[in-house]
Amino acid sequence: MERAVYRTAGGMPVTAVTADEMREVDRVATEEVGLGLLQMMENAGRNLASAVRATGADGAVVLAGDGGNGGGGLACARHLANRDVAVEVVLDRPPAALDGAAARQHRVVDAMGVPVREGPAGPPETDAVVDAVIGYGLSGAVRGIARDLVEACGGTDARVVSLDVPSGLDATTGESTGPVVDPAEVITLALPKTGLRGVDCPVTLADIGIPRTVYRRLDVPYDPPFDDAYLVPLERTGE
Ligand SMILES: NC(=O)C1=CN([C@@H]2O[C@H](COP(=O)(O)OP(=O)(O)OC[C@H]3O[C@@H](n4cnc5c(N)ncnc54)[C@H](O)[C@@H]3O)[C@@H](O)[C@H]2O)[C@H](O)CC1
Numbered sequence: 213m214e215r216a217v218y219r220t221a222g223g224m225p226v227t228a229v230t231a232d233e234m235r236e237v238d239r240v241a242t243e244e245v246g247l248g249l250l251q252m253m254e255n256a257g258r259n260l261a262s263a264v265r266a267t268g269a270d271g272a273v274v275l276a277g278d279g280g281n282g283g284g285g286l287a288c289a290r291h292l293a294n295r296d297v298a299v300e301v302v303l304d305r306p307p308a309a310l311d312g313a314a315a316r317q318h319r320v321v322d323a324m325g326v327p328v329r330e331g332p333a334g335p336p337e338t339d340a341v342v343d344a345v346i347g348y349g350l351s352g353a354v355r356g357i358a359r360d361l362v363e364a365c366g367g368t369d370a371r372v373v374s375l376d377v378p379s380g381l382d383a384t385t386g387e388s389t390g391p392v393v394d395p396a397e398v399i400t401l402a403l404p405k406t407g408l409r410g411v412d413c414p415v416t417l418a419d420i421g422i423p424r425t426v427y428r429r430l431d432v433p434y435d436p437p438f439d440d441a442y443l444v445p446l447e448r449t450g451e
């Protein structure tokens with residue numbers, strides 16, 4: 213099977229992976245190689261913040277869920293606030309209901325004094341919206357407050373930047389059975405997801421520090437595409 217559907221500006225092919233394949237990459241990276249989830253999430257949040265700052269935004273609203281995607285969004289909120297971007301976080305649940313890595317990230321932004329509230333939100337009035345509600349962990353049509361957050365992205369004039377995949381989009385198939393974010397840009401982590409094939413906006417690949425031994429162990433074709441950069445724009449190959 214010809215798997216690469218992207219290449220870098222330098223012409224290097226970049227393999228697209230399904231959600232299950234990416235879960236395996238994460239599992240091998242953590243369980244076999246010893247990379248921590250928080251380490252990868254830190255790189256995700258930092259690179260996402262860098263992409264948001266590159267748009268010239270002075271203000272940002274981070275929409276975050278409870279999983280790895282939301283945790284990356286919360287880490288991004290910290291990096292933005294550290295650089296004096298006026299950040300607000302809107303969650304799909306009460307802060308006290310967060311769990312795991314997202315709860316850990318929330319604890320820090322809360323201690324920093326970053327405003328955090330539970331949605332639903334109207335369309336955010338700000339320069340940039342970070343869509344970190346759901347990533348490759350989507351199951352079925354988006355429900356509940358997460359659905360309100362996804363729909364709020366449709367009514368804003370702000371530049372919407374989605375983390376990993378637009379929330380509501382199936383990362384493997386590109387299909388959606390409910391509302392889906394229509395972003396200005398996607399910052400996808402480690403490798404592009406097969407479901408991004410039909411997404412009609414620029415896709416940028418962010419380095420989260422996964423070493424090539426992880427891809428070798430899984431027989432995923434991989435040439436490190438990052439060189440000196442941590443964010444690399446991708447082009448579709450047209451097949
Ligand atoms: N190596 C990497 O690529 C890394 C990726 N990271 C990020 O983590 C997410 C995947 O994390 P996971 O916890 O598995 O799932 P999600 O955050 O995508 O979603 C879980 C979250 O979403 C809720 N949910 C699921 N379906 C629905 C629905 N239909 N309606 C409402 N809510 C829904 C669910 O309840 C959970 O709360 C990946 O995309 C990356 O962004 C890591 O941060 C670093 C390594």
Ligand SMILES: [K+]
Nearest residue numbers: 343346375379
């Ligand atoms: K997302």
